[in-house]
Amino acid sequence: MNDAHEKIDQERRRFLGTAAGVTTAVVAPGVFLHTVATAQSSDAEGRTEGATSAHRWGMLIDTTKCADGCDACVTACNRENGLDLQAKPEGQxxxxxxxxxxxxxxxxxxxxxxxxRISNLPILCQHCEHPPCVDVCPTGASFKRADGIVLVDRHTCIGCRYCMMACPYKARSFIHAEVEEKLTRAPRGKGCVESCTLCVHRLDRGEFTTACAEACAKDGHGAIVFGDLKDPDSALSQALRAQPNRQIREDLKLNTGVRYAGL
Incomplete structure (x- = not known):
């Protein structure tokens, strides 16, 4: 009997160990899912080799160019990520x-x-190097990719909203109602937290712009410059060197990926 119980226990441990390995792979989309998606795609589809620490994506927002009354960046973000499909719940x-x-x-x-003096500025996830949202998340749903983009894995988000309380920029939203319509590139679901992704789906396709920066440039304002903070020759790095800029809440020492000029 003892031998039989010992054998069953060994099998059970082997099974749990395998299951744990699979779970780790599934709940780390910045490492595993994105990599697999890239590996299965051909070069013709324009995909990159996945997130690496060789890059750190960010942006500079020039508040002197941000026009009063303009919401091109907000409209473009909503359209790009399916937020324009939101509908007010009946009776609310x-x-x-x-x-x-x-x-x-x-x-x-x-x-x-x-x-x-009054300045207009867009506020979004600042994609911190040391993100408080990641520190407080009990499930690892809030995570930072190797390229500095801070994301939320909706499959492991339990809706505790600790990250929303920890974010000093109030940059995250909670989905209260059922999501009837959504885009494949931006999956959304009730009970989850979400925020700006720096249009990560574009980056993973090999594009190097965000919907907000693109819309701002198209409207002739050019207030948003997106790029690679680690590339000294990128348009972003050149813009940061060309004019004084700062982080919002520099005192927190989060080393944000989003910087502001003209403040």
């Missing part, structure tokens, strides 16, 4: 809907208390 008040609907990027006004 307009005020509650405006408070609860997801927004990956929003325009705010900032007034200098000394000069009184």
């Amino acid at each position: 008040s307009e005020a509650e809907w405006l408070q609860q609907r997801s927004a990956w990027i929003r325009k705010v006004k900032l007034q200098d208390q000394v000069s009184g």
Whole structure:
């Protein structure tokens, strides 16, 4: 009997060990899922070799060029990620809907208390090098890719919203209602947290622009420059060297991937 029990116990441990390995692979999309997707795609589809630490993606937002009343970046982000497909749940008040609907990027006004000068600036996930959202996530659903992009794995997000409380930029949204319509490139689901992905689906296809930067340039403002912070010759690195810029809440020492000029 003892031998039989010992054999069953060994088999059980072997099975659990295998299962644990599979789970780790599945819940690490920045490492595993993206890599597999790339490996199975041909060069003709324009995919890159996956996220590596050779790059760190970010952007510079020039508030002096951000036009008052313009929402091109917000509209483009909503369309790119399917947020324009959101619909107010039946019976919900307009005020509650405006408070609860997801927004990956929003325009705010900032007034200098000394000069009184008002600046318009888009606020989005800052893609921190040391993201507080990742630190507090109990399941690992909030994670940072090797290229610096901070994402949420909706399959392991349990909706605790600790990350929302930890984010000093209020850059994350919680999905309160069932999602009737969504895009394949931006899967969404009730009970999950979401935020700006720096259009990661574009980067993984080998494109090097975001919907917001593209729309801002198309409207003639050119307030958003996207690029590789680690490439000294990138348009972003050149723009950062050309003008004074800063991080929002520099005191937190998060080393954000998004910088602002003109503040």
